[in-house]
Amino acid sequence: MFGYILKRVLATIPVMVIVAIFVFLLLRLTPGDPAAILAGDAATPAQLERIRDRLGLNDPLHVQFVTWAGQILRGDLGTSLISNTSVSGMIADRLGPTLNLAVMTIVISVLLAVPMGVIAAWRHRTWVDFLVMSFSVLGFSVPVFVIGYILIQIFAIELRWVPVQGYKPPADGIGPFLARAILPALTLATIYVALIARMTRASMLEVLGEDYIRTARAKGVRENVVLFRHALRNAAVPILTIIGTGFALLISGVVVTESVFNIPGIGRLTVDAILARDYPVIQAMILLTAGIYVVVNLAVDISYSLFDPRIRY
Amino acid sequence: MAKASPSRQSAFHVLTGLFSLPAGARLGIGPTIAAAILLGIVAASVCAPLYVPYDPLAMDSLSRLRPPSDAHLLGTDQYGRDIFSRVMTGGRVSLLIGVGAALVSVGLGLAIGLVAGFFRAADGLIMRIMDSLMAIPAILLAIALVALNGPSLGSVIIAITIPEVPRVVRLVRSVVLTAREEPYVEAAIALGSSMPKILIQHLMPNTLAPLIVQGTYICASAILIEAILSFLGAGVSTEIPTWGNIMAEGRSYFQIKPGMIFWPGLLLSLCILAINLLGDTARDLLDPRLKKREG
Numbered sequence: 001m002f003g004y005i006l007k008r009v010l011a012t013i014p015v016m017v018i019v020a021i022f023v024f025l026l027l028r029l030t031p032g033d034p035a036a037i038l039a040g041d042a043a044t045p046a047q048l049e050r051i052r053d054r055l056g057l058n059d060p061l062h063v064q065f066v067t068w069a070g071q072i073l074r075g076d077l078g079t080s081l082i083s084n085t086s087v088s089g090m091i092a093d094r095l096g097p098t099l100n101l102a103v104m105t106i107v108i109s110v111l112l113a114v115p116m117g118v119i120a121a122w123r124h125r126t127w128v129d130f131l132v133m134s135f136s137v138l139g140f141s142v143p144v145f146v147i148g149y150i151l152i153q154i155f156a157i158e159l160r161w162v163p164v165q166g167y168k169p170p171a172d173g174i175g176p177f178l179a180r181a182i183l184p185a186l187t188l189a190t191i192y193v194a195l196i197a198r199m200t201r202a203s204m205l206e207v208l209g210e211d212y213i214r215t216a217r218a219k220g221v222r223e224n225v226v227l228f229r230h231a232l233r234n235a236a237v238p239i240l241t242i243i244g245t246g247f248a249l250l251i252s253g254v255v256v257t258e259s260v261f262n263i264p265g266i267g268r269l270t271v272d273a274i275l276a277r278d279y280p281v282i283q284a285m286i287l288l289t290a291g292i293y294v295v296v297n298l299a300v301d302i303s304y305s306l307f308d309p310r311i312r313y
Numbered sequence: 314m315a316k317a318s319p320s321r322q323s324a325f326h327v328l329t330g331l332f333s334l335p336a337g338a339r340l341g342i343g344p345t346i347a348a349a350i351l352l353g354i355v356a357a358s359v360c361a362p363l364y365v366p367y368d369p370l371a372m373d374s375l376s377r378l379r380p381p382s383d384a385h386l387l388g389t390d391q392y393g394r395d396i397f398s399r400v401m402t403g404g405r406v407s408l409l410i411g412v413g414a415a416l417v418s419v420g421l422g423l424a425i426g427l428v429a430g431f432f433r434a435a436d437g438l439i440m441r442i443m444d445s446l447m448a449i450p451a452i453l454l455a456i457a458l459v460a461l462n463g464p465s466l467g468s469v470i471i472a473i474t475i476p477e478v479p480r481v482v483r484l485v486r487s488v489v490l491t492a493r494e495e496p497y498v499e500a501a502i503a504l505g506s507s508m509p510k511i512l513i514q515h516l517m518p519n520t521l522a523p524l525i526v527q528g529t530y531i532c533a534s535a536i537l538i539e540a541i542l543s544f545l546g547a548g549v550s551t552e553i554p555t556w557g558n559i560m561a562e563g564r565s566y567f568q569i570k571p572g573m574i575f576w577p578g579l580l581l582s583l584c585i586l587a588i589n590l591l592g593d594t595a596r597d598l599l600d601p602r603l604k605k606r607e608g
Binding site: 018019022027137140143144145146149150152153251252255256259270271274275277282285286290294 | 441449450452453458460462541545574581
C-alpha cells in the first residue's frame with residue numbers, strides 16, 4: 001500500500017514538470033515578440049523594455065528556463081505586470097470565495113447525482129430513468145453561463161428570492177452568504193450532476209445484473225440496503241474516477257460562473273489577468289489548477305481501496 | 314460488420330458498412346428528431362445570407378435596443394443591429410468552428426496516436442505529454458492561447474483543438490495497441506510491408522468508428538467552448554458574429570434585453586443536444602457492446 005502511494009506520488013512529478021515546461025514555452029514560442037504581445041498595441045519602447053527585463057526575456061532561452069524554474073521551485077510565482085504585487089498574495093486573497101463555491105458545488109452535486117443515478121438504474125427503462133437521462137444530456141448541452149442567467153432571471157429577477165449577483169464571505173453571516181452562493185453553486189453543479197448521474201447509472205446497471213445482488217434480494221435484504229450498500233459500493237470506482245476527472249470541468253466552470261455572478265474568486269482573477277495579458281498571473285493559475293487536478297486525481301486513485309476492499313496494492 | 318476484415322476494405326466501404334443497421338433494428342424517434350433539428354439549424358445557418366432581412370453588421374443609432382416587432386423579429390441590440398439577422402448569421406461561424414475544431418483535433422490526434430500506439434519508443438514520452446495537457450483545464454488553456462495569438466478565427470479553432478487532442482490520442486492509441494496484436498498486422502509486418510503502409514492501410518481503419526463518435530462529441534464541445542471563450546472576452550473578434558459573441562455582448566443588457574442571450578443560447582443548446590444525441594446513436598450502432606453497458 002505505502003509503496004503504491006509512493007509510486008503514484010512520484011508519477012505526478014513528470015506530469016507537473018511537463019506542464020511547467022509547457023507554460024514556460026507557451027509565451028516564449030508564441031509567434032512575435034512576447035513583450036509586444038503582453039504590452040498591447042499602444043506600448044512605448046520603455047514599457048517593452050520593462051516587461052522584457054521583468055520576465056528575463058533578454059537572456060537566452062535555457063538561461064531563462066533555469067532562472068524561472070528556480071523561482072517556481074522556491075515557491076516564488078513572480079509579481080503581477082499590472083498591479084506589481086506578488087502573484088501568490090493575489091491568489092491567496094482570492095482563494096476563499098472559490099473554495100467555498102467549489103465545496104458547495106461538489107456537495108450538492110454528489111448528494112443529487114448519486115441518488116439520481118442509482119434510482120435511474122434501479123428503475124431502468126421507466127420514465128424516471130428517461131427523466132434522469134434527459135437532464136443529463138441537457139446538462140452537457142447548455143452553456144454554463146446560459147444556465148446562470150436563466151437561474152438569475154427566475155430566482156433573482158422574477159421571484160426576488162435572492163440577490164442578482166455578488167458575494168459575501170460566510171464570516172458576514174451564513175444567511176447572506178448562502179443567499180448569494182446558492183445560484184452560482186447550482187449553476188456550476190448542473191454539468192457536474194449530469195456527468196456523475198450518467199456514470200452512476202451506467203456503473204450501477206452493470207452491478208445490478210450480478211449474482212450477488214440476486215442472492216441478496218433472494219435472502220430478503222431490504223431493497224434500499226441492496227441498492228446503497230451492496231450495489232453502490234461495488235459501483236463506486238468508476239463514479240469516483242469521474243468525480244476526479246470531472247474536476248477539470250469544475251475548474252473551467254468556476255471561471256465562467258464567477259464572471260456571471262461577479263464573485264471575486266480566482267476564476268475572475270484569471271479572466272482579468274488573461275484579458276490584461278498579465279502573464280505571471282496566467283502562468284501561476286495554469287500551474288496551480290493543473291497541480292490541483294493532479295492532486296485530486298491522485299487522492300481519488302488512492303481512495304479506491306477504501307470503497308472497494310478487493311483493490312489492494 | 315466491417316470489423317471482420319477492415320484492412321481489406323476501402324475507407325468508403327468501411328464508412329457505409331458502419332452505418333448500416335443490423336437486420337431488424339430500427340432507429341428510434343429520438344435520433345430522427347435530433348437529425349431533423351440539426352439539419353434544420355445547419356441549413357438555416359448556411360443559407361442565412363439569402364434570407365436575413367438586415368446586414369448583421371449594419372448599425373442604426375436611431376433604433377437601439379428595440380423590442381421585437383414586425384420590422385425586427387427579435388428586436389435590435391445596443392448598436393441597433395437586427396438580432397434575428399445576427400443570430401442566424403452567427404450560427405454559420407459557430408458551426409464552422411465546431412466542424413473545424415473536430416476535424417483538426419481528430420486529424421492531429423490520429424497522427425500522434427498512431428505513432429504512440431505503434432512505436433514503443435515514442436509511446437512513453439508522447440503519453441506523458443498528453444497526460445500533462447489533460448491536467449490543464451481546457452477553458453484556461455484555450456483563453457490563454459487566444460490571448461497570446463489574437464482573436465482570429467484560426468487562432469480560436471487552434472485554441473479549442475489543443476486541449477481536445479490528448480483525448481483523441483488516447484483513444485487512437487488504445488485501438489492501435491489492441492489491433493497491432495492481430496494476426497493480419499503481424500502477417501503484414503512479417504511480409505515486410507512498409508511502416509506507413511501498415512499504419513495507414515491496416516491500423517487506421519480500426520480507428521475510424523470510434524473517431525467518428527469522438528469527432529461528433531468534439532464538434533459539440535467546440536461550439537460550446539467557442540461560446541464560453543467569447544463570453545469571457547477571449548473569442549472571435551466581434552466583427553464576425555457568432556452565437557458566443559452575440560451572447561457576450563448581451564451580458565451588460567441582460568436585464569432589459571434577455572433575448573440577446575436566450576435566443577443564441579437556445580439555438581446553440583439545441584444544436585449541441587442534437588449532435589450529442591446523434592453521437593450517442595452512432596456509438597450504439599458502431600459498438601453494440603457499449604450499448605449493453607449503458608443500457
